Amino acid sequence: MHATEVFGQFAARYHRTELPETVIHHAKRAVIDWYAALFPGLGAAPLAQLEQVLAEDLDRGSCRLGNGRMATARAAALFNGSAAHAAEVDDSFRDAMYHPGAATIAAALAASQQAGARGLDFLRAVVLGYEVSTRIGVTLGRAHYRFWHNTGTVGVFGAAAAAGYALRLDAGQFAHALATAATFSAGLQQAFRMDSMSKPLHAGRAAEAGLLAAQLAHQGVTGSLDVLDGELGLGRAVSDGPDWSDIGATLGSDFHITRLTFKNHVGCGHAFAAIDAALALRSQHALRADDICSVAVATYGPALDIACYTDPATENEARFSLRFVVATALVHGSVRLSAYTPERLADPAVRAMLERVQVAVDPQIDRAFPGKRSARVEIVTRDGRCHGWFQPDRKGDPELPLSDGELEDKFIELAAPVAGEGRARQLLSNIWELERAGCLAGLAA
């Protein structure tokens, strides 16, 4: 049986099974975190431009952009998927090197709004999208992550599976939706190794592609069921020919959606263990910026490949500069949206600190990637003392999760400046009640 068919059979069983209450709870946490990422993304590039381009598809249809404007389903998926990834605060599933929420929830929402779904069914669509796509991402493995941006390439499966649930695809249709999504899969890492606006579009295109694949399968369009594991399939084309035989092993028993990472800082998540370590040292030793002579960061290879800018000139580059975010943490005590304003980009204190930060790969930490995202920071102070901290996990990882309260605080901090605090709190309350909602009118997007 091909991997697409394994998922198809699971999806057919899934229609008829109830979900554990804790899984529903985690699905709501994922939706809260998705909105926390969506709101600041609405104002980031390239969303204003995308809204212009989508003019033909707006102020009509049964779906909504994150800013409340009506839209066709595919336009809403494209826009909201992009917006939810644009501020770089969206969730991730660590072992898949993948931000599952952006595309999956955008497509789940568009397909569910179009279908007039209940709240619970929307949440169930989200769960299914996470379960299918994270397993495909895990299987594609680290070799895939060399050239490809999983949030685009793997995101299509999250979107197709979630939309497939909303459309009530049968086992065969669901397998064909994934097969069609696979051959729409795209997104290169090079697209954000130079300052550009491409990265959020990967998530938006994945949401739209997965939705389209599910809609086509619903109409009877077939794909190649061996497109993942076949001789020339995705596994060989974009990775090192991984083993698909266990793809369904834990489906329905181990719910990946319960093991998400929610970002506790703003920026590239690969830098977060280093930020946590720097903040721990800062707090523990009451360090002031002026005290610090040198900062040595050791972490895993892809963190330096991706958070690679040594002297960032733009907001985007700063988000992907491990040196910049560690320097910001040490100078200002946090790395939030305000870390990337023009003033802060030019801040002499941050720039001076950045000069003192050295980064390197630690082979032992690197070997534990992607399962562990660790960093070690050593700080030498002017009085000649050396302070070290090893951060095994990031705050926000499943081992050090954000509590519901911390997640709410993150949501309000990011949503309120855009939506207003009253509307943000109402939305939060509506999401916590979502499994009992008869429709999705209580959602903002």
Next chain:
Amino acid sequence: MHATEVFGQFAARYHRTELPETVIHHAKRAVIDWYAALFPGLGAAPLAQLEQVLAEDLDRGSCRLGNGRMATARAAALFNGSAAHAAEVDDSFRDAMYHPGAATIAAALAASQQAGARGLDFLRAVVLGYEVSTRIGVTLGRAHYRFWHNTGTVGVFGAAAAAGYALRLDAGQFAHALATAATFSAGLQQAFRMDSMSKPLHAGRAAEAGLLAAQLAHQGVTGSLDVLDGELGLGRAVSDGPDWSDIGATLGSDFHITRLTFKNHVGCGHAFAAIDAALALRSQHALRADDICSVAVATYGPALDIACYTDPATENEARFSLRFVVATALVHGSVRLSAYTPERLADPAVRAMLERVQVAVDPQIDRAFPGKRSARVEIVTRDGRCHGWFQPDRKGDPELPLSDGELEDKFIELAAPVAGEGRARQLLSNIWELERAGCLAGLAA
């Protein structure tokens, strides 16, 4: 200078230069052949399904589907790009292993209709799309063609360049349009190694992706300009790290659009030299099916990789069965649309002949691929004689081109059953006059 920038600078110069009359003539031939492919594609899978899925985008907008229905620009690009590849009779640029027309002309048409362009500007958009995308396809080379379907992956550049011309992008915007298109690039060969409906969708998605990339660049969206030739760029991700340094060498002097292959049979073009050889032997020796004991076909490797079905059960499989199309040619004397009807799929004479056809790779012929698409056929007859024929090029290749009259015959044969002969002849006449048309109202789609 990155490859995207080389093309951007060429595009900016191209706005201000006239095209040789012969290039305009070849552009009109490409448009005629595109419509010849479009009409039979309208009735093929998965176009009816796609039309259902696009319901939100139809009966509005300023563009048209091939069946005349109004549509938004992106929906028209997606639908027409898919339709033009669905019947497998669209053009190719041999050295790029690529069908340039399907996506390029679909996007050129959508963007030109939306912009209210004149006929000449539409033709100029088509030319630019062919020139840019065929060069990228040639550079990606044979290594790319192992896993990827160039009509999808390379098609995005044809569409982006053509739409970029219609939108009058400046040098920088044009480069960014290509950069964004690159990271939308998708389409796996595995998607048609099993009977499926994915293949035409690759061309449609490419048309839509390239159009979107150009529209985004027009609004100021930037991509990574090093996304083709960078360390993790498309050239390394999907090929063997090709050399991009000559990418602009012949731009503006050697017009690739003058060297297209137009299909003279219906089906996978990799089988055509073998069909030509079989038809030559059949005619030269007045062979009847009953006379034939055995047929040995020798050709290049990818022909057998792609036209791979040994015992085709469906229309799609038959189109990609070298054995089937050679058997059909020998029994019926031609391989046209009628070759793939259910009756012909089950035809005992074809099935009996198919059993007698052996296929193999000839190393010398294989080494000349993709520049040459040759085949050798040897037929042993019941009276013990052996007849051989080496076909160096395919009828329809630049070395053996269809005359304008032969192209018109192909167009009428394929368009008239769908559009009616009167409308088909009117459209043909309108295309031949296109460079003098003040608008695109004379085009059917």
